[in-house]
Amino acid sequence: MTEMLEISDLTVHFQINQGAIEAVDHINLTIRRGEILGLVGESGSGKSVTSFAILRLIRPPGRVVSGSVHFDGIDLGSLPEEQMRRMRGAKIAMVSQTPRTALNPLLTVGRQISRLLMVHAGLSTREAEKRMLEMLRLVRIPAPEKRANQYPHQLSGGMCQRVMIAMALATSPQLLLADEPTTGLDVSIAAKILDLLRELSAKTGAAIMLVTHDLGVVADICDRVAVMHAGQVVECAPVRELFHNPAHPYTKALVRSIPRVDRDVVLEPIPGSVPSLVNPPSGCRYAGRCEWAMDRCRVSRPPMVEAAPGHVVACYGFEERRGTC
Amino acid sequence: MALVEIRDLQMHFPLGGISGTLARLRGRDEPVLRAVDSVSFDVEAGETLGLVGESGCGKSTVARCLVRLLKPTAGSVRYAGKEIATLDAQTMRPFRRDIQMVFQDPTASLNPRLSVRSMVEEALTLHTKFDAKERRARVEELMQEVGLGRDLLDRYPHELSGGQRQRVNIARAIATNPRFVVLDEPTSALDVSLRSRAILLLEKLREHLGLSYLFISHDLATVKYLASRVAVMYLGSIVELSDTRDLFAKPLHPYTRALLAAVPVPDPDARRDDFTLAGEIPSPIDVATGCRLRGRCPLAKPICAEKPPLKEIAPGRFVACHLVSELSP
Numbered sequence: 001m002t003e004m005l006e007i008s009d010l011t012v013h014f015q016i017n018q019g020a021i022e023a024v025d026h027i028n029l030t031i032r033r034g035e036i037l038g039l040v041g042e043s044g045s046g047k048s049v050t051s052f053a054i055l056r057l058i059r060p061p062g063r064v065v066s067g068s069v070h071f072d073g074i075d076l077g078s079l080p081e082e083q084m085r086r087m088r089g090a091k092i093a094m095v096s097q098t099p100r101t102a103l104n105p106l107l108t109v110g111r112q113i114s115r116l117l118m119v120h121a122g123l124s125t126r127e128a129e130k131r132m133l134e135m136l137r138l139v140r141i142p143a144p145e146k147r148a149n150q151y152p153h154q155l156s157g158g159m160c161q162r163v164m165i166a167m168a169l170a171t172s173p174q175l176l177l178a179d180e181p182t183t184g185l186d187v188s189i190a191a192k193i194l195d196l197l198r199e200l201s202a203k204t205g206a207a208i209m210l211v212t213h214d215l216g217v218v219a220d221i222c223d224r225v226a227v228m229h230a231g232q233v234v235e236c237a238p239v240r241e242l243f244h245n246p247a248h249p250y251t252k253a254l255v256r257s258i259p260r261v262d263r264d265v266v267l268e269p270i271p272g273s274v275p276s277l278v279n280p281p282s283g284c285r286y287a288g289r290c291e292w293a294m295d296r297c298r299v300s301r302p303p304m305v306e307a308a309p310g311h312v313v314a315c316y317g318f319e320e321r322r323g324t325c
Numbered sequence: 326m327a328l329v330e331i332r333d334l335q336m337h338f339p340l341g342g343i344s345g346t347l348a349r350l351r352g353r354d355e356p357v358l359r360a361v362d363s364v365s366f367d368v369e370a371g372e373t374l375g376l377v378g379e380s381g382c383g384k385s386t387v388a389r390c391l392v393r394l395l396k397p398t399a400g401s402v403r404y405a406g407k408e409i410a411t412l413d414a415q416t417m418r419p420f421r422r423d424i425q426m427v428f429q430d431p432t433a434s435l436n437p438r439l440s441v442r443s444m445v446e447e448a449l450t451l452h453t454k455f456d457a458k459e460r461r462a463r464v465e466e467l468m469q470e471v472g473l474g475r476d477l478l479d480r481y482p483h484e485l486s487g488g489q490r491q492r493v494n495i496a497r498a499i500a501t502n503p504r505f506v507v508l509d510e511p512t513s514a515l516d517v518s519l520r521s522r523a524i525l526l527l528e529k530l531r532e533h534l535g536l537s538y539l540f541i542s543h544d545l546a547t548v549k550y551l552a553s554r555v556a557v558m559y560l561g562s563i564v565e566l567s568d569t570r571d572l573f574a575k576p577l578h579p580y581t582r583a584l585l586a587a588v589p590v591p592d593p594d595a596r597r598d599d600f601t602l603a604g605e606i607p608s609p610i611d612v613a614t615g616c617r618l619r620g621r622c623p624l625a626k627p628i629c630a631e632k633p634p635l636k637e638i639a640p641g642r643f644v645a646c647h648l649v650s651e652l653s654p
Contacts, residue, residue, distance in 0.1 A: 043516040142604070157380075158605070186379040186543055188602070191587035213517050216546075216589030239593045255591065257521040259550035261573060262590045267550065269521040 003070075004207050005031040005054070005175055010067035012046075012053050015060075021277045023049045025231040025285075026067070028304070031175065036201055036208045038222035038239070040215065040254070044274050046231040047211045048097075051177040054209075055092060056084055071175065090120040093168035097180040099160035103152040109163045110136070110148025113170055120171045135166040139196060158189035165196065172204055179211045194221050215258060219243060224310075227251050230274050230285040232301075237311035247313040249290045284315070292317045326406055327367035328537050329391065329505055334400035334410075336361040336386050340610065358610055360386040362561040363400070365635070368505065373531060373538040375552030375569065377545060377584070379606060383561040384541045388507045391539065392426045393417050404505065422452040425498040429510035431490035435482040441468075441493050442478040448500040467496040470533075472526060488519035492526070499530060507539045512547055524550060545588050549573055554641075557581045560609055560617045563635060566643040577644045579622045616647070624648055 012024040024046040031037045039047045052058055054069050056076060069076045071092065076084065088094075096102045104112055113135060114128035123131060136144035139162040152160055161181060168176055178197065182190035198221045201208050210222060218225055219239060226236040227250065235248040246252045253270040272289035275281055281288060287297040294316060302316045337357040339345060345355045361383045368374045376384050389395040391402060393409060402410040409420055428434040436444060445467055449460045468475055471492040482490055491511060498506055508527065512520045524547060531538060542548050548555060548569075555572050557565045557580065565578040576582040579602070586598040602621040613619055615630040622629070628647045635645040 042518050156605075187545070187584060187587040188379065189605070191589070191601075194589070214589065215591035219591045219593045219595070220589040243591065243593050254517070257518055258591065259521070259524065259546040260591060261546045261549055261585065261588050262592060262595060265550075267521045267525055269525065270518040273518070 003030045004033045004035075004072060005029075005209075006070040007050070007054070008068050008070075010050070010053060010069065011065040012049050012058055012062060013065050014062045016278070019278045022280055023062075023231050023277060024053065025280075027228075027231075027233045029226055029233060029236070031207045031209055033174075033207055034201060034205045035224060036198070036210060036222045038218040038225040039209060039211045039228060040213060040218055040225060041228035042213065042270075042274055044230070044277070045228040047228055048179055049231075050228075051094065051179055051209060051211055054177060055088055055094060057088075086120070089116060089173070090171045091173055092175045092177065093171065093173040094177040095161070095164045095168050095179065095181050097183055099164040100152055100157065102164060103160060105152055108149050108151055109155065113148075113163070113167050116167060117170055131170065132166075135170045136163070138169070138200070139163075139166040140192070141166070158185050158193070161185060161189075161193055162196070165193070165200075169200060169204070169206070172206070174206055176201075176206050176208045177211070178208055180213070181210070182214070182217060183212070190217075197221065215255065216260075227254070230280060231277055232285055232314070233304075234286065234315070235311075235313045237307070237313075241308060241311050245308065245311070247307045247311065247318050248286075248315050249292055249317065250286050253289075290317075294320075328370040328405060329368040329539075330401070330403040331367070331387075331391070332365045332401045332403075334361055334364045334387065334390055334402065335359070335398045336383070336390055336395060337398045356610070359561050359612065360609065361390065361397075362612075364558070364561070364563055366556050366563065366566060368537050368539055370504070370537055371531075371535060372554065373540050373552045375548035375555040376539060376541045376558065377543060377548050377555060378558035379543060379584075381560075381606060381609065382558040383609075384558050385509055387558075388426065388509050388539065388541055392424050392507055393420075394426075422501040423503050424505050424507070425501070425503040426507040426509065427491075427494050427498045427511045429513055431487055431494055431514055432482060434494055435490060437482050440479050440481055441473075441485070444493065445497050445500055448497055452501045463500070467500055470499070470530070471496045486519075487515055488523065491515060491519075491523055495526065495530070499534060499536070502534070503536070505537045505539070507541070509541045510543070511540075513542065513544065520547070527551065545585065557584065560606065560612060562617060562645065563643075564618070564645045566635070568641055571642060577638070577642075577649050578646050579624055579648075580618050616645075 007027060007029040010024055010027050013020040013022055041047055053064060058064055110132055113132040117123045117128040117131055133144050136148060141147050141162055182193050197208060212218060222239050224238050225242045226233050229250045235251050246255060256268045257270050259267060275285055275288055283298040283300055284302050287293040296316050302314045304312045304314045305319055307313045337359050340356045340358055348355050364387055378384050390397045397410050401408060404420060404424060442464055445464045446460050449455050449463055465475055473489060473492050512523050515523055528551060530536060540551055552569050555567060555569050556563050559580045565581045576585050582600050583602045586600045604621050616633050619625050619629045633645045633647045635643045637643050638649055
């Protein structure tokens with residue numbers, strides 16, 4: 001078994017007065033060693049909740065209703081909290097979308113990284129300091145000795161994001177969950193962060209789950225892509241296959257809805273909006289927005305079928321279209 | 326004559342603090358941040374001019390000078406032939422009807438304590454002689470124009486989604502029938518599917534109402550879609566100004582080229598231009614003399630120590646680079 005992470009049948013609900021928000025609905029995902037998996041979809045499709053669920057960071061009113069997450073063969077759901085705590089940061093690390101709020105404003109960035117090394121890797125103060133500087137150098141922070149003594153507010157957004165990445169990678173995790181790591185950054189800085197992630201994954205063999213809504217970022221660095229809509233994974237394929245032969249109507253709509261620099265396009269926004277996740281439609285959750293929806297789509301949820309080797313899609317229409325040709 | 330003409334616009338902010346006080350005491354010039362340093366361009370009637378550049382390049386400051394939220398340090402801003410850079414609040418007022426702005430953050434730019442109706446109506450109360458009934462009718466017309474249901478009129482900003490909030494901002498900006506609208510990153514805060522709808526709405530309104538836009542963004546793909554011409558800014562100056570098609574087909578200034586090369590393209594087989602600049606944008610406080618890109622540009626030559634002028638190298642194509650004749654075919 002080469003799967004590093006195996007998510008099976010994961011369901012996460014958030015209880016509110018009106019009922020349960022079904023934020024993640026029976027999803028299955030795997031990530032292999034050294035692989036970069038992209039997780040794409042609109043806001044509210046459950047991308048971030050999935051990454052929090054992997055780290056077991058879903059707090060009430062949120063609740064994992066069903067499913068399991070296996071990491072390196074270990075069922076994370078059954079680990080005692082103490083052991084799970086040692087997983088987080090050491091084996092599975094996270095880079096969040098808002099680096100400035102994720103960093104402690106009262107500690108210098110160097111202190112934050114070395115403290116992490118002392119806790120998780122058991123290094124002495126001096127060793128931790130040395131390794132911290134190495135990490136800052138690795139993520140290409142200029143003048144690391146000087147920057148290590150500065151506070152987050154003294155660094156730019158791109159610099160804070162690099163500190164977050166240095167921090168996440170300091171303990172050589174096997175899996176990095178990167179939640180929109182380049183959103184809000186200028187293109188040239190974003191390009192550097194992506195290069196850095198790709199390079200670090202190649203160098204350390206760490207797997208990366210990259211949560212993003214930017215298809216450009218996906219095409220740029222991901223090996224495989226899972227497309228999420230309204231809490232469900234609707235399609236999963238190797239990156240080339242996904243862009244050349246998208247099988248799900250939502251994936252196709254997503255690609256057609258973005259302006260691009262490399263060619264002239266006619267913009268077609270995705271029709272409708274993400275359905276309410278409180279008592280969502282029982283069938284395919286995309287049926288209400290889909291131009292090819294059939295009666296069957298509104299009644300039962302389409303199962304995942306294989307469209308090509310390694311390429312799975314959940315769409316009745318796809319099966320039908322394939323049946324005819 | 327262009328609708329908006331900007332010539333040698335400069336906006337300096339005094340740095341203040343201890344260094345400012347010391348400089349004053351020593352009888353020296355107070356240190357300033359040159360946010361906008363000699364910027365000139367035109368916006369023709371009915372066109373969309375894109376203004377791109379990275380954070381801190383001065384694009385929002387240019388916008389604020391244009392709508393006179395800031396008083397420029399020097400230079401001229403002419404709207405329909407009339408100088409507005411030096412007007413005071415009172416004399417500027419009649420122009421406010423014609424020149425409007427949509428801000429980046431759709432939430433922060435709405436008043437949380439006013440309903441949608443009051444916010445859109447406020448512009449009409451201030452700038453038109455409409456009576457209450459006419460205002461009502463106009464507000465409803467505007468809601469339809471931006472694609473919002475009439476049922477949203479009595480809602481407050483917190484009851485709206487991000488996309489709806491931005492539509493309210495747009496409705497408010499076009500309420501007084503302006504001719505020129507400055508759009509400062511109007512789509513950046515929106516999610517993918519909402520973004521494409523906002524882009525189409527802006528395009529429809531421009532055609533429908535005969536508006537001219539200054540569209541500010543760091544999202545080059547959106548600029549390519551909306552703008553007919555594009556100005557690229559770096560550290561307070563325009564480095565390239567060109568027809569959109571030509572700029573994206575063949576960027577000439579090294580900065581433009583690096584900027585375009587950095588945009589991730591949704592095509593896994595895309596061939597990438599690996600042209601990159603060294604380091605990061607320096608602080609605009611101590612800007613080097615000569616070409617501002619000199620320290621980061623891999624093509625820099627000794628001549629770059631002299632400031633390159635923004636030269637017209639082909640009809641309608643302006644580039645501020647000494648080496649551009651060598652760069653172009």
